Structure formats: C-alpha cells, structure tokens
Amino acid sequence: MLKVEAINVGYGALQVLWEVSVEVGEGELVSVIGPNGAGKTTLIKTIVGLLRPRANHGSRGGGRITFRGRRIDGLAPEKIVRQGIAVVPEGARVFPEMTVLDNLKIGAAVPRARTRQARSLAEVFALFPRLEERIAQPARTLSGGERQMLAIGRALMACPDLLLLDEPSLGLQPTLVKGIMDTIRRINERGITVFLIEQNIHFSLRMSHRGYVLEHGRVVLEGKGSELLGNPHVRLSYLGV
Numbered sequence: 175m176l177k178v179e180a181i182n183v184g185y186g187a188l189q190v191l192w193e194v195s196v197e198v199g200e201g202e203l204v205s206v207i208g209p210n211g212a213g214k215t216t217l218i219k220t221i222v223g224l225l226r227p228r229a230n231h232g233s234r235g236g237g238r239i240t241f242r243g244r245r246i247d248g249l250a251p252e253k254i255v256r257q258g259i260a261v262v263p264e265g266a267r268v269f270p271e272m273t274v275l276d277n278l279k280i281g282a283a284v285p286r287a288r289t290r291q292a293r294s295l296a297e298v299f300a301l302f303p304r305l306e307e308r309i310a311q312p313a314r315t316l317s318g319g320e321r322q323m324l325a326i327g328r329a330l331m332a333c334p335d336l337l338l339l340d341e342p343s344l345g346l347q348p349t350l351v352k353g354i355m356d357t358i359r360r361i362n363e364r365g366i367t368v369f370l371i372e373q374n375i376h377f378s379l380r381m382s383h384r385g386y387v388l389e390h391g392r393v394v395l396e397g398k399g400s401e402l403l404g405n406p407h408v409r410l411s412y413l414g415v
C-alpha cells in the first residue's frame with residue numbers, strides 16, 4: 175500500500191534519513207521504533223509531503239514514495255490527504271481555541287470525508303466517549319490524554335485508508351497508554367492500515383504485524399513485531415534488559 179524506497183531527507187546541510195526504505199501492506203499495523211533524534215518524525219513528515227526527499231543524493235539516486243502504486247513524493251500535503259492518508263502529528267496538536275466538535279469537523283474537510291461526516295462523528299464518539307461529553311469545550315481545556323484522543327479522532331474524521339501516528343502515547347501516564355494502544359489496535363481491526371511510531375514498544379511491537387528499528391537515520395533492523403520484541407539489541411537498547 176505504502177512503499178518508501180531508499181529516501182534521503184535532511185534540513186539544509188544536515189542529512190537525517192539515509193537510504194530509508196519501509197513498506198506497509200494493505201490492512202497491516204506496522205511500527206517504527208528508534209531513539210530520540212533518529213529521524214522518526216522526519217520520516218512521517220516526508221510521507222505526508224511536509225518534507226521532500228533529496229534528489230540524487232548519494233550513489234543510488236533520489237529514492238521515492240508510492241501509495242497504491244502512485245508516486246506521492248513531491249505532492250502537496252493536501253493532495254496526499256485526499257488520497258486517503260491521515261496523520262496524528264507529534265504532540266497531539268489541535269486548535270486550542272476551537273471546540274472539540276469544531277476540531278473534529280475540520281478533520282472531515284476533505285472531499286472524501288464530507289458526506290460521511292455524521293457517521294464518522296458517531297464512530298469517533300464510540301471510540302472516545304469522553305470526547306462526546308466534552309463536545310463544546312475549547313480544546314485548550316482538555317487534559318493531555320483527551321487532547322491525544324482528539325488528535326486521533328480528528329485524523330479519523332478524514333476517513334483515511336492509512337493512518338500515520340507519531341508517538342501518540344507521549345507524555346501519558348501508563349494506564350492511559352494502554353487505552354490509547356488498545357484503541358489503535360481496534361482502529362486497525364476495523365480495516366484502517368496503521369503506521370505507528372511509538373516508544374512504548376511493549377505495547378506497540380506486540381500488536382504490530384511488522385516493525386522497523388530506525389537508528390541514526392538508518393533502518394538497522396526489521397521483522398515481525400514479536401521477533402523484534404525478542405531481539406537482544408532491541409531488548410537491551412529499548413527495554414534495558
């Protein structure tokens with residue numbers, strides 16, 4: 175479904191991603207783990223068109239990104255969203271002065287989602303009853319966990335076929351982390367393909383079909399979620415055991 179092939183990405187003179195390749199199949203839940211500064215957010219930003227892969231850097235050319243066989247690298251972010259890709263950005267950014275309901279409605283502003291808005295809203299409230307209770311509240315008054323729910327809800331309002339999440343459990347207490355992870359698993363079970371960046375690898379790798387380890391901008395390991403969870407390097411570096 176999504177194919178990232180040998181991309182090089184950076185900021186000015188700083189190169190962050192080096193020949194990075196990842197693949198996400200239709201219906202899969204795929205995780206990426208890696209230390210701070212490894213380039214995980216950079217990878218997500220490149221997939222959604224906020225950053226561009228470098229052309230002809232290094233010996234193997236510029237690399238490419240395809241979604242359902244069509245090239246998307248170089249397209250504007252709104253064109254990428256229209257093809258059915260939605261993102262929950264790092265830090266659960268929502269519009270603070272807007273209500274919960276208006277934040278959700280903004281998510282449904284793409285053509286493919288507009289006519290399904292009422293049904294999507296009901297689905298989001300079924301996943302996150304707390305949001306329905308806070309429908310008229312400005313987003314800035316939400317707790318961190320609720321804001322994360324809102325960010326996920328807003329992405330779902332776009333009726334995506336592929337959902338990208340950048341550390342959705344960041345800053346949440348352990349009990350909430352499990353809840354958010356369960357919700358992501360349920361979203362995937364409903365048929366939405368998921369590409370998840372997540373540091374809580376106990377949860378993320380266990381529920382993932384496959385995973386990648388990104389270190390210093392390079393994919394250093396890939397495999398089934400359960401295999402990676404048992405890998406000695408992963409255990410030592412990410413679990414400290």
Ligand SMILES: Nc1ncnc2c1ncn2[C@@H]1O[C@H](COP(=O)(O)OP(=O)(O)OP(=O)(O)O)[C@@H](O)[C@H]1O
Nearest residue numbers: 185188190208209210211212213214215216217264
């Ligand atoms: N706008 C920017 N300008 C310059 N350098 C940047 C910019 N954004 C990120 N970087 C650098 O790129 C590298 C990778 O950053 P990135 O945010 O992709 O890492 P990450 O894996 O998401 O880390 P974290 O786990 O802390 O979120 C870092 O060294 C960072 O300082």
Ligand SMILES: [Mg+2]
Nearest residue numbers: 214215216264
């Ligand atoms: Mg990041």
